[in-house]
Amino acid sequence: MSKTIPEITLNDGVTVPVIGLGTYKLKGIEGVRSIQNAIAAGYRLIDTAYNYENEGTVGEAVRRSSVPREELIITSKLPGRYQEHEKAVTAIQESLFRANLDYYDLYLIHWPNPKQDQYVEAWQALIDAKKWGLIRSIGVCNFLPEHIERLEKETGVKPSINQIELHPFFNQAEQRKWHEENNIKTESWSPLARANKVLQNDTIQTIAAHHNKTVSQVILRWHYQLGSIAIPKSSSPERQLENISIFDFSLDNKEMDLISGLTVPDGRINNQDPAVYEEF
Numbered sequence: 001m002s003k004t005i006p007e008i009t010l011n012d013g014v015t016v017p018v019i020g021l022g023t024y025k026l027k028g029i030e031g032v033r034s035i036q037n038a039i040a041a042g043y044r045l046i047d048t049a050y051n052y053e054n055e056g057t058v059g060e061a062v063r064r065s066s067v068p069r070e071e072l073i074i075t076s077k078l079p080g081r082y083q084e085h086e087k088a089v090t091a092i093q094e095s096l097f098r099a100n101l102d103y104y105d106l107y108l109i110h111w112p113n114p115k116q117d118q119y120v121e122a123w124q125a126l127i128d129a130k131k132w133g134l135i136r137s138i139g140v141c142n143f144l145p146e147h148i149e150r151l152e153k154e155t156g157v158k159p160s161i162n163q164i165e166l167h168p169f170f171n172q173a174e175q176r177k178w179h180e181e182n183n184i185k186t187e188s189w190s191p192l193a194r195a196n197k198v199l200q201n202d203t204i205q206t207i208a209a210h211h212n213k214t215v216s217q218v219i220l221r222w223h224y225q226l227g228s229i230a231i232p233k234s235s236s237p238e239r240q241l242e243n244i245s246i247f248d249f250s251l252d253n254k255e256m257d258l259i260s261g262l263t264v265p266d267g268r269i270n271n272q273d274p275a276v277y278e279e280f
């Protein structure tokens with residue numbers, strides 16, 4: 001049985017589903033089968049990155065799927081080591097060659113790497129690639145408001161999406177509010193906090209039991225009601241279906257607040273603070 005996932009429109013007019021599939025670690029023929037299965041189940045947004053070294057796997061799954069290419073939203077990301085303008089342009093082309101696709105729907109700068117101070121020229125490369133028809137919508141990941149403000153000031157173009165670490169232990173309230181005020185869509189990476197201790201959390205377990213849903217479904221519904229696009233990764237057909245079966249119940253304000261209240265200042269999974277973290 002396949003599910004229909006609601007869609008939203010980004011600030012540049014591109015329409016995307018409100019939940020997608022993360023693909024970190026989905027590689028090779030098993031990865032192709034997992035992604036193919038997800039598409040058959042109803043997923044239309046697939047998130048990869050140059051640095052995951054699985055753009056080829058994603059492209060292969062897209063070609064093997066019976067869903068037309070234009071109904072899919074394929075995202076990839078520019079690595080930190082290729083932020084210099086010329087290198088960024090080449091990396092975007094290489095990303096496409098690896099996937100054997102003509103265009104990406106979304107292309108994001110993977111990390112700002114502020115010490116390197118090249119994210120504005122990387123952004124210019126994404127703007128150029130969009131003009132050339134290689135990308136439909138451009139965005140960023142892990143950018144703080146100050147980084148995005150600089151992009152807009154120096155190029156006049158603002159991102160459609162900022163993909164950030166977001167889960168019950170790190171709810172990103174301030175950053176989300178800033179995105180809302182600036183008409184930038186929030187996308188949640190590691191939305192299930194990698195499904196470690198969060199699955200045993202008493203508060204969420206109680207809410208899940210009340211709705212007759214799983215802990216993962218409650219967390220993904222929380223993302224949806226926060227207005228963020230979650231991209232849970234799962235290799236398993238059962239869990240993939242579970243993760244998109246969240247549109248037949250809702251959380252009330254108290255439940256939303258209880259989940260948001262699980263956030264702690266050091267709640268990041270691997271302490272990756274975009275102000276100082278460097279990704280290559």
Ligand SMILES: NC(=O)c1ccc[n+]([C@@H]2O[C@H](COP(=O)([O-])OP(=O)(O)OC[C@H]3O[C@@H](n4cnc5c(N)ncnc54)[C@H](OP(=O)(O)O)[C@@H]3O)[C@@H](O)[C@H]2O)c1
Nearest residue numbers: 022023024141189190191192193194195216232233234235
């Ligand atoms: N932009 C960035 O800097 C950045 C950083 C990290 C991640 N990402 C993106 O975000 C995606 C998602 O993040 P993530 O992969 O780190 O973590 P995640 O989606 O929070 O968690 C993935 C883990 O949860 C398990 N899982 C999934 N659904 C489950 C369910 N219903 N019940 C129990 N376990 C479940 C998966 O196992 P199974 O596969 O066995 O189901 C996997 O071990 C990535 O794949 C990647 O595309 C982006």
